[in-house]
Amino acid sequence: MKKQILILALLLVVAVVQAQDSKNFIDQNYIEVTGVAYKEVVPDEIFLTVEINEKDNKGKESLERLERDMLAKLKSLGINTKEDVMLNDLTSNFKFYFLKKTDIFSSKEYTVKVNNAALAGKVISGLSEIGISNIGLNRVEYSKLEELKLEVKRMAILNAKGKANMLVEALDQQLGKALHIQEFDNPRVYRPQIMEMKVRDAESWNPSNAATPEFEFDKIRIDATIQVKFAID
Known part of the structure; x- marks a missing residue:
């Protein structure tokens, strides 16, 4: 019985301490700000779809x-x-084009990965020279995306700190330590919705030209939003 009373007393003490900690946090003067940041990067992983078929x-x-x-x-x-x-x-080994009852042409589809727009242009131009022109853009990626997400989060926290400093200094007070940090979702990654390759001088270029086309790709954007509560000293 005494043991049960002792355990109950200890639990009561812990509850009181936790409540006091919560009260202390609520009773502190603090400022709550939201920091936002974003960064845009040129994709460094470009995936091209190349189809070869006898029909061409x-x-x-x-x-x-x-x-x-x-x-x-x-x-x-x-x-x-x-x-x-x-x-x-x-199964692409077994894709066929039936043009006539006597004409059957087989086809294969490949994905070719390149790391920049210049090389993508060389691939398109080079394959066109050998009669392969059915080439499209599959997707674009950024190889260091996880590192970039962390960088954007840091930028968002610094943005929040800068806002808080500016507001607190206007009241002739000082910003204290961070009391609470809340991240909204993960950093959001916005890839181009319309996957296309853009030729810089599209009107003057055609596959028969000797010059390699200069392609451009829309940038990938990463956003982060973080809410921070700072103590006011």
Whole structure:
């Protein structure tokens, strides 16, 4: 019985201490501010979709020959064809185009990864030279996205601190330590909704030109919002 009373007394003491801590926090003079920050970066992982099919060459070259030519061209541009060229699905070996009852042309689809817009332009121009022109943009990414998220969070906290300092100094008081930090969601990542490649001088460029086209890609944007309560000394 005495043991049960002792445990009950200890629990009561803990509850009182916690309540006192909560009261102390509420009773402190504090300021609550929301910090926001964002950053935009150029994507450094660009994924192109390349389709090769016999139909484009009217059956003059086999699919295997087109595939070899494509891989050779990509290697000549410095692309690691083992790591950065992927067959999209195994069933693409069995995709066929039926133009007539007697004409059957097979097709394959690949994803080619490049790290900048300049190389994307070289891939498009180089493959066009060997008769492969069915190329599109699959998606864009940023390789250091997690590091960038942390950086934007830090920027948001500094933004909150700057706001709080400005407001407190206007009252001839000093900003104290942070009492509470709340992060709203995770940093939001905004990728371009419309995935497209933009040629800088689109009107004057065509695949037959010798010059490599200069492509541009919309930037990826990362936003962060953080709420901070600071004590006022």
